[in-house]
Amino acid sequence: MHDGPEIKTYLYSGPLKAACEGFVQEKRAVGCLYNTEAKKLSEFSRFTLAFDFPKDTLPKEVVQAWIAKKSTDSDRNQYARFSLISQFAKYMERVGYPAYVPGRDEIGKLHRNFVPYIFSHEEIRAFFEVADTMTCPPKSGAPRRRLIMPVLFRMLYCCGLRVSEATNLLASDVDLEHGILTIRNSKFGKTRYVPMSAELTAVCAVYAETRLVGPPGADWFFAAPDGGHYNTRSIYNIFRELLWKAGISHGGKGNGPRLHDFRHTFCVHSLQKWTMQGSDPTTLLPRLTAYLGHNDFSATEQYLRMTAEAYPEVSRLMEEKYGYIIPSMEGSTDENH
Numbered sequence: 001m002h003d004g005p006e007i008k009t010y011l012y013s014g015p016l017k018a019a020c021e022g023f024v025q026e027k028r029a030v031g032c033l034y035n036t037e038a039k040k041l042s043e044f045s046r047f048t049l050a051f052d053f054p055k056d057t058l059p060k061e062v063v064q065a066w067i068a069k070k071s072t073d074s075d076r077n078q079y080a081r082f083s084l085i086s087q088f089a090k091y092m093e094r095v096g097y098p099a100y101v102p103g104r105d106e107i108g109k110l111h112r113n114f115v116p117y118i119f120s121h122e123e124i125r126a127f128f129e130v131a132d133t134m135t136c137p138p139k140s141g142a143p144r145r146r147l148i149m150p151v152l153f154r155m156l157y158c159c160g161l162r163v164s165e166a167t168n169l170l171a172s173d174v175d176l177e178h179g180i181l182t183i184r185n186s187k188f189g190k191t192r193y194v195p196m197s198a199e200l201t202a203v204c205a206v207y208a209e210t211r212l213v214g215p216p217g218a219d220w221f222f223a224a225p226d227g228g229h230y231n232t233r234s235i236y237n238i239f240r241e242l243l244w245k246a247g248i249s250h251g252g253k254g255n256g257p258r259l260h261d262f263r264h265t266f267c268v269h270s271l272q273k274w275t276m277q278g279s280d281p282t283t284l285l286p287r288l289t290a291y292l293g294h295n296d297f298s299a300t301e302q303y304l305r306m307t308a309e310a311y312p313e314v315s316r317l318m319e320e321k322y323g324y325i326i327p328s329m330e331g332s333t334d335e336n337h
Contacts, residue, residue: 170217
């Protein structure tokens, strides 16, 4: 079912109670679900009770105590606290409250927890050649997966979708007349429209003629044999099998390629194409941000670095035409952008 995500309410206390409530309200007013962050901010408000400071102010000592690394902390957990308090402090400044905004250097150097795998164009071609020749063994419990998977994997690569966004598509979310996907209640609780290329729309139309039709509210575009939608584990197992057949090495657990690397590759290949065509990628980043459903530009800008690393000629062209605009990737740990 496509019910909207539940917006959770948390209680705030201490001298920053009103500011916390206002900050969360503003975030949700612009379309952010903000449940995880609101919960963490509630924890922060309780944390401030251990300090003595004026109401509606955010002192340096409180901020630095909050972002200090604990013995049980991972880099990612510490960075999450830093990121949240930085945004909150900037909000307080903007609405007229005294607040200390921490600098990125105050939490030291962060180590990335993963390295995205960017498929080469040759690997993409090899992967889909294998996917298009999938067969199912006799008496298979999922005889239609050979029809579904080539289309689903193309959506991941050609539209940069998250896996859950593809598997949660209902038939009504796939507008084959206009070539537009409706992605409902994805990360950050947002719904967005994703245009498809004419080629992908045609592929989807051919598949739609033979797909299984389910009941209202559960008419999944990619229906599993039991009438539900495919789970990520099943898709990942097929993905690994196709990688092996295509001759694409897998680095083992935690080293990729991952399913989510189709999304990373979509972004990098898009930026590479724009740069090689002479377009200024920085002017197109806002469009890519909206297309991907990112919450802000920072996540999208990281793909500039990935693009330069995967295609050095892109870095050279960027420097020649636009100056050095590649942002630092230090501290990026979220592979679910």
